[in-house]
Amino acid sequence: MTNNISRRLFLGGAASALSVAAMGGASSVRAATAPPKAPLYGPAPGIAKLNANENPYGPSPKALKAIMQASQKGAYYVSDSVMKLKSMIAERHGLTPDHVVLGSGSSAGLTAAAIVAGHKGNILGPDLFWDTTAKVVEVQDIGTIKRLPKLESMAIDLKAMYSAIDDSVAMVQVTNPNNPTGMLIDPAAMREFCIKASKKATVLADEAYNELTDNGDANSVIPLVKDGHDIIVARTFSKIYGLAGMRVGYLIAQPERIAEMQRFGIGWYGLNQAGLAAAIASYEDHEFMDFSRNKVKEAREMVYAALKEHGLTALPSVTNFIFVDLGDLNAETFRQEMAKEKVLIRGIYRDYTNWSRVSMGYLEDVEQYTKALPKVLYRMS
Ligand SMILES: Cc1ncc(COP(=O)(O)O)c(C=O)c1O
Structure with missing residues (x-):
């Protein structure tokens, strides 16, 4: 399966049949399918976009077909498709649909979780985690993010985290695998931490990259929700499923927690038929997930080999990005110099001034990174 296959399936099949019917003629088909001049919907040709942990091999062929079908009913607000996806997710984990809330990306639910927590107290996190949504409590001036001290190893110190939960903490946030480090917490240690910590505060486990790990189910704390613990798990269709632009994510938690977060507008109004269709078609598409996981592994090997060749090291990633020392x-x-080579990567995180995150994209784009690396290092030396 390649991206070209997906593109052919989409443009050559359902899309052209539709435009013929709607506009009546071959010239209209050409106009409808001609590539846009300005890159409205993705990077311009020649740009290696490796800065947002997307999976450019998506949407999968199944998702593209579903998007075409659902878009024809775009006149209608979403309804049954929301229930369908919630039920699929609930069923997979032995839960009820009341344990699930969907959102426009997992960011919607993560933001709602942060606001709910902010009204009760502070958010506790490691020094480095995906804190974009947690920051809403500081922007709205309703709470603060308490952070653990920086660790040399960049691992999350769960013991220190547990000890830091005092009465001011309403929610503890753990990104696992972590972003930007790419590292996974030992599953047994994570489970033990979640059980203990959730007795003191709500635990939010952001598992955006779970499906990219080798044994996702074993690395997840979703079963602890089933056991009744006060744990919120965030998942997304933006990463392995290759649907970042289709904006679907979800939270799994106790029904009363879900109800609290729904008060902040997530669940229906931020959703769209095309995104839901893509998510429904992708959820159990293991062929596409295996394909994507393998591409990511291949890309990671290319990056690690290039780094080694040029005397650099990086953290051991189980995700579709690598944190480079x-x-x-x-x-x-380094980011600016890479951009001159048409390679887009991330710049500095907080005070980690010598750490650089690169995402795994198309293998050709990753090759563009590995080829640019010696040139940029030479220029900066
Ligand atoms: C750890 C983590 N959680 C959540 C998100 C939000 O993604 P989305 O809103 O597309 O689901 C991201 C995006 O990069 C992320 O890295």
């Missing part, structure tokens, strides 16, 4: 080089300057 640039030694004494500045990560923002």
Whole structure:
């Protein structure tokens, strides 16, 4: 399965049949299917976009077909498709649909979880985690993010995290695997932590990259929700499923927690038929997930080999991105130099000035990164 297959399936099949019917003629088909001049919907040709942990091999062929079908009913607000996806997710984990809320990406649910927590107290997290949505409590001035001290290993110190849960903490947030480190917490340690910590505060486990790990089910704490613990698990269709632009994600939690978060507008109004159709068609598409996981592994090997060749090291990633130690080089300057080579990567995180995150994209794009690496390192030396 390649991206070209997906594109042919979409443009050559259902789309052209539709446009012929709607506009009546071959010239209309050409107009409808001609590539847009400005890159409205993705990176321009020649740009290696490796800065947002997307999976460019998606949407899968099944998802594209479903998007075409659902878009024809775009006149109608979403309804049954929401119930369908919630039921599929609930059933897979032995839960009820009341344990699930969908959102426009997992960001919607994560933001609602942060606001709910912010009204009760503070959010506790490691020094480095995907804190974009947690920051809403500081922006709205309703709470603060308490962070653990920086660790040399960049691993999350669960013991220190547990000890730091005091009465001011309403929610503990753990991104697992973590972003930007790409590292996974030992599953047994994570389970033990979640059980203990959730007796003191709500635990939010952001598992956006879970399906990219080798044994996703064993690495997840979703079963603890079934056991009745006060744990919220966030998942998304943006990563392995290759649907970042289709905006579907979900939270799994106790029904009373779900109800609290729904008060902040998630669940229906932020959703769209095309995204839901893509998610429904992708949810159990193991062929596409295996394909994507393998591409990511291949890309990671390419990056690790190139880094080694040029004397650099990186953290051991189980995800579709790698956190690279640039030694004494500045990560923002490195980002700017890479951009000159048409390679887009991330710049500095907080005070991690010599750490640089690169996503795994198309293998050709990853090759563009590995080829640009010696040139940029030479220029910066
Ligand atoms: C750890 C983590 N959680 C959540 C998200 C949000 O993704 P989305 O809103 O597309 O589901 C991201 C995006 O990069 C992420 O890295």
